[in-house]
Amino acid sequence: xxxxxxxxxxxxxxxxxxxxxxxxxxxxxxxxxxxxxxxxxxxxxxxxxxxxxxxxxxxxxxxxxxxxxxxxxxxxxxxxxxxxxxxxxxxxxxxxxxxxxxxxxxxxxxxxxxxxxxxxxxxxxxxxxxxxxxxxxxxxxxxxxxxxxxxxxxxxxxxxxxxxxxxxxxxxxxxxxxxxxxxxxxxxxxxxxxxxxxxxxxxxxxxxxxxxxxxxxxxxxxxxxxxxxxxxxxxxxxxxxxxxxxxxxxxxxxxxxxxxxxxxxxxxxxxxxxxxxxxxxxxxxxxxxxxxxxxxxxxxxxxxxxxxxxxxxxxxxxxxxxxxxxxxxxxxxxxxx
Amino acid sequence: xxxxxxxxxxxxxxxxxxxxxxxxxxxxxxxxxxxxxxxxxxxxxxxxxxxxxxxxxxxxxxxxxxxxxxxxxxxxxxxxxxxxxxxxxxxxxxxxxxxxxxxxxxxxxxxxxxxxxxxxxxxxxxxxxxxxxxxxxxxxxxxxxxxxxxxxxxxxxxxxxxxxxxxxxxxxxxxxxxxxxxxxxxxxxxxxxxxxxxxxxxxxxxxxxxxxxxxxxxxxxxxxxxxxxxxxxxxxxxxxxxxxxxxxxxxxxxxxxxxxxxxxxxxxxxxxxxxxxxxxxxxxxxxxxxxxxxxxxxxxxxxxxxxxxxxxxxxxxxxxxxxxxxxxxxxxxxxxx
Numbered sequence: 001x002x003x004x005x006x007x008x009x010x011x012x013x014x015x016x017x018x019x020x021x022x023x024x025x026x027x028x029x030x031x032x033x034x035x036x037x038x039x040x041x042x043x044x045x046x047x048x049x050x051x052x053x054x055x056x057x058x059x060x061x062x063x064x065x066x067x068x069x070x071x072x073x074x075x076x077x078x079x080x081x082x083x084x085x086x087x088x089x090x091x092x093x094x095x096x097x098x099x100x101x102x103x104x105x106x107x108x109x110x111x112x113x114x115x116x117x118x119x120x121x122x123x124x125x126x127x128x129x130x131x132x133x134x135x136x137x138x139x140x141x142x143x144x145x146x147x148x149x150x151x152x153x154x155x156x157x158x159x160x161x162x163x164x165x166x167x168x169x170x171x172x173x174x175x176x177x178x179x180x181x182x183x184x185x186x187x188x189x190x191x192x193x194x195x196x197x198x199x200x201x202x203x204x205x206x207x208x209x210x211x212x213x214x215x216x217x218x219x220x221x222x223x224x225x226x227x228x229x230x231x232x233x234x235x236x237x238x239x240x241x242x243x244x245x246x247x248x249x250x251x252x253x254x255x256x257x258x259x260x261x262x263x264x265x266x267x268x269x270x271x272x273x274x275x276x277x278x279x280x281x282x283x284x285x286x287x288x289x290x291x292x293x294x295x296x297x298x299x300x301x302x303x304x305x306x307x308x309x310x311x312x313x314x315x316x317x318x319x320x321x322x323x324x325x326x327x328x329x330x331x332x333x334x335x336x337x
Numbered sequence: 338x339x340x341x342x343x344x345x346x347x348x349x350x351x352x353x354x355x356x357x358x359x360x361x362x363x364x365x366x367x368x369x370x371x372x373x374x375x376x377x378x379x380x381x382x383x384x385x386x387x388x389x390x391x392x393x394x395x396x397x398x399x400x401x402x403x404x405x406x407x408x409x410x411x412x413x414x415x416x417x418x419x420x421x422x423x424x425x426x427x428x429x430x431x432x433x434x435x436x437x438x439x440x441x442x443x444x445x446x447x448x449x450x451x452x453x454x455x456x457x458x459x460x461x462x463x464x465x466x467x468x469x470x471x472x473x474x475x476x477x478x479x480x481x482x483x484x485x486x487x488x489x490x491x492x493x494x495x496x497x498x499x500x501x502x503x504x505x506x507x508x509x510x511x512x513x514x515x516x517x518x519x520x521x522x523x524x525x526x527x528x529x530x531x532x533x534x535x536x537x538x539x540x541x542x543x544x545x546x547x548x549x550x551x552x553x554x555x556x557x558x559x560x561x562x563x564x565x566x567x568x569x570x571x572x573x574x575x576x577x578x579x580x581x582x583x584x585x586x587x588x589x590x591x592x593x594x595x596x597x598x599x600x601x602x603x604x605x606x607x608x609x610x611x612x613x614x615x616x617x618x619x620x621x622x623x624x625x626x627x628x629x630x631x632x633x634x635x636x637x638x639x640x641x642x643x644x645x646x647x648x649x650x651x652x653x654x655x656x657x658x659x660x661x662x663x664x665x666x667x668x669x670x671x672x673x674x
Contacts, residue, residue: 040438060450063430071619074411081432090450093400093430095418101377113397113427226622252619259622282408282589282619285563285596 009038059088061308062115065095066102067122067224071252072278072297076142079301080119087309089116098224103127107134117312119304126192127151138311142304143295145320148192157311159303159321163194163277166293166325167201170275171247173327175209178336179245179273182206183217185232185257186249187224195224198249198277217243221253229253233260244272244336251278251292258286258332269334279328288331296323346375396425398645399452402432403439404459404561408589409615409634413479416638417456424646426453435561440464444471454649456641463529464488475648475655479641480632482657485529494648496641496658500531500614503630503662504538507584507612510664512546515673516582516610519543520554522569522594523586524561532561535586535614554580558590566590570597581609581673588615588629595623595669606671616665625668633660 003021007014012031019027020035027035063080065073077093084091092113096105102123110118118139126148138157145158174182184202187195199218206213219236221228229248236243237260248254254276258268266272268288276283279294303321310316340358344351349368356364357372400417402410414430421428429450433442439460447455455476463485475494482495511519521539524532536555543550556573558565566585573580574597585591591613595605603609605625613620616631640658647653 040441071408071411074408078432081430085431090446091430093418093428094422095415104377109427226618230622255619255622259624259626262624281563282592285567285592287596287599287624289596 006035006038006042010035058090058114058116060090060092060113060115061117061119061305061312062092062094062106062109062113063119063121064102064106064109064123065093065121066100067098070122070224071280071282072250072295073121073143075280075297076121076301079298080121080142080305081301083302083305087305089309098122103131103134106139107136110135110137117308119308124193125149125197127156129155132156138308140304140308143300144194147197153320154318157307157318157320159300159307159323161295161323161325163197164201164204166277167198167247167249168205169201169325170277170293171202171205172209174245174247174273174275174333175205175211177245177273177333180211180336181214181217181243181245182211183219183236183240183243183246183272184249185219185221185229185236185246185253188220188222189218195249202247216240224250224253226252226256229256230260233257234264237261237264237266245333246272246274248274248276251276251280251283251290254290254292255283255286258290269332273334273336274332277325279325284328284330286330286332289328291330291333292328293325294328295325299323343372343375343379347372395427395451395453397427397429397450397452398454398456398642398649399429399431399443399446399450400456400458401439401443401446401460402430402458403437403461404435407459407561408617408619409587409632410458410480412617412634413458413638416635417458417479417642418638420639420642424642426646435459440468440471443476444473447472447474454645456645461530462486462534464493466492469493475645477641477645480637481531484534490657491655494644494655494657496637496644496660498632498660498662500534501538501541503614504535504584504586505542506538506662507614507630508539508542509546511582511584511610511612511670512542512548514582514610514670517548517673518551518554518580518582519548520556520573520577520580520583520609521586522556522558522566522573522583522590525557525559526555532586539584553577561587561590563589563593566593567597570594571601574598574601574603582670583609583611585611585613588613588617588620588627591627591629592620592623595627606669610671610673611669614662616662621665621667623667623669626665628667628670629665630662631665632662636660 003017004014007017017035020032081091094105094109102120106118117137119142121142125144128150141158143160145160186199189199190196219232221232248257254274261268268274276292279292283290307319340354341351344354354372357369418428431442431446439457443455454474456479458479462481465487478495480497482497523536526536527533556569558569585594591611598605605611613629616629620627644656
């Protein structure tokens, strides 16, 4: 089946079919509909090889995802994939465990796949200039920035929320409900990453409201996963039973923490209020619904792709975007009596 | 930094470094460790362009995922990605909404990316031979087979559970606990797909145990998502309050259904037992833990990649694998009094 056959079937010219396939505006809706119907019926696939020959470079960008099984990333990945496709580019996808080196993985992908740019989703916050130098194409840090590293602001791009500020906001919300003994569940206090930034926000909020910082109310999970969060919350409960609220740094960990509270006979929110950051779909269906600060997952993906392609196509240089969360009021935060 | 520099730094020959980088067996562990340490320190990326030149084809396969936001797929995608990488291949990733044509998407990807093979994750169960003919490379249907289509068994490959049999097993489990009024929550009774197969399993189990089939206890969600499942369970509750158990065809939908039950004042499992199929991580953290038949997500991915690459490398032909689920006994199934 060629474009000529389709034109014959539709009773239109070959150039009309071509205009429809290339999304040109000067085609009537009726003709477009007629042509697309036949294209779909015969499962026609345009032959791009001739077009590819005259193009100097591939239209492919890469996505390296660091952190497997993070449900928040699924939403961002989908948004990146969609925005890439809509811009006429193809996405090569590579996922690595949290402990691995996303820069080496990205550099290897760039070289073997002749990529024109790279999106790093969920990487380290502390790159050095030497380390990042192996990336020979434009790149965007998605969901994080270089808070702990040595990169100058104009030399890289990022799209992220302000982790410290948003953590502050979550804790402040608990404080305003009268809570003073607020537990914190986090990956690690010193991971030079998201966990450390959110820890800073927690400390800052307590300090600003003159609330005593009680180190024993902070529990590190050690790993960013649900199982570790569940175990950490149980350790916390065995050690202390006097906190009235908990800030958990991520939705998925908060769901696991709520399960631990339930298994130990605590009621949420009556015995303990819970708040988190992320806004994954699943946490809207816990009983009660998790109160959380929702990250703009779609914008995180879309803006990353736009900024990257602007650089790839030499339309703009490096750029940093800070996005805001929005509060989803679930049923897990109660006023402290 | 070249391979020669690394050899000098390590005090070994260039060919030794090459053997380490290419994972040859004839290198001692001590030497391998020494070389890899330097490779990691300097973030060395092997230059494959010369190697690529002599290869007739790319080492790239494609993954088309149909159905966005299905958390069960995340686990399978990760397993496919890992197995592909470990086999020395690269994965190109493409995700489309449930309503779109995965064959056209796959064919387009094969052509533009010169793919050697394709994995289709979550596609239609009713391909015709004409429809599938546009795929010019080996492909594997992952998590589904051609149950409703016209393909001859030897002409395509699949890795999947037996949906009808597993649904039968889930319902049988409820029956053995004394339940007779068993509700069913599913996408659609006639979708020529997973939902229809699981519906058949439900009907068969009722029939085999001489239980009256009550059409009013079957509720279609219309869409495969949590929001639709939540609304469907509410419609069911408003219509009928006499069922003692529910089989929900997927974990994510079951989590939403349990939320609907809770919001209407029902207690799980005291007022209604719930069982599902999938075994996503999140459903292990509901309160109580969801009882479900766990799909072997890792094997689904690994076996799909192995079967595909065996075909790509002409080691084997088309092949069908039927995998089994395993029961996770949570706390959502209770004996009917």
